[in-house]
Amino acid sequence: MSESDFEIIRRAQTGDDAAFCLLIEKHARRVYRLAFSFCRNAHDAEDLSQEVWLKAHKSLKTFRGEALFYTWLRQILIRTFLSHRPRAETVCFDEFLFAENTFAEHAERKILADKVRQALSELAPQQRLMFLLKHEEGMTYEEIAREFECSSGTIKKSIFRTVHKLRQHFGVNLTLTIL
């Protein structure tokens, strides 16, 4: 942890809200991206990320600085994500598809987004989160297994199933290339 991070966290722990806002600025996008990938809905993602930050603020005094701040925050994030209930059954993945794009680009993105949504919606929240933590957060199987309190073999199988499902939905075929 850099000295500046440590100093910001120490100030935030003493009740300095401005310091905590600095922490938010630093990590908010990462938390939001993960929340959005997890729930596939902009409103839910916003609620979820805000909940993560509020929980982090409440339990900030328990942070002892033994790990990186984001590592500590990620533990809160995982617990919050798994206890989260979406506000509606309908999910909307293409809310951030930009209006200034051409029709062809828009259509391509929409198709891709639908495929990802379909693939991920067929997975259990835990399975989805395992894949996101591996692929987007770059955590190792052991780290994820520690968070979920299961074996790394279970994590590996779960991620394999997720990638396999995504492959099916994307329609990626095995193309044999002859040397």
Place this chain on the structure above:
Amino acid sequence: MHDCPKIQEKILDLVLNEIEPHEQKLLLDEVGSCALCRAELESFEQTLALYDRTAELTQPTTAEWQIYESNLQRRFAGETRSPVSFWQQMFFGTVKVPAPVLAAAALFLCGAAFFAWRPIKSDPPPQFNAETAPATTSAQNPLSILTEVKEPAEKTPEKQTEKIVVREVERVVTRKIYVVKKPNARDQSKTVFRETAAEAPDSSPLNLAEFKPVPPAAPTVIKENKP
């Protein structure tokens, strides 16, 4: 010897960087030597690349990020106001109460205030008039033991009247007490209270041998004239 199922098990680990660097080269050599394994590797890479592209395309714009961050900070600032002291919270703090509970509490308070402050009417006790009061009998009056008894005029040197209000039946009855003063000095101070039954004939002489003490009715004496 190339073992496709075994190699393919490790392909995803290779794509997800779960293979040690020294194993990676060996595995890549193995995969390169088999078309099927190479196809498997490419399909995994392609799948994850498509996923990444989708995630990239669906990210918010810079303007949307700014809105999101300002929303987050505003909400956060609202949730974490400066802590107020206990007394400030006691006197100026707001408590969320459900509307029905609040309405019921307000009704209760209004009712309590009405009953507490309403004027209490204190009716004066009715004055008993011996001349105008109707004569009561034991059949009419259940409290016949306390009914008026008239004694011969010659035997009543002093007459006392007291009002007894029996609260239970809200009825005012009058008891006349005759004090018989005998000429004997020893018995001069002796006072006899007599409360007879109504059926006793008025003209019968006073028989003190049959005197019985008044049962403990515990009436409330409001006013008493002492000799």
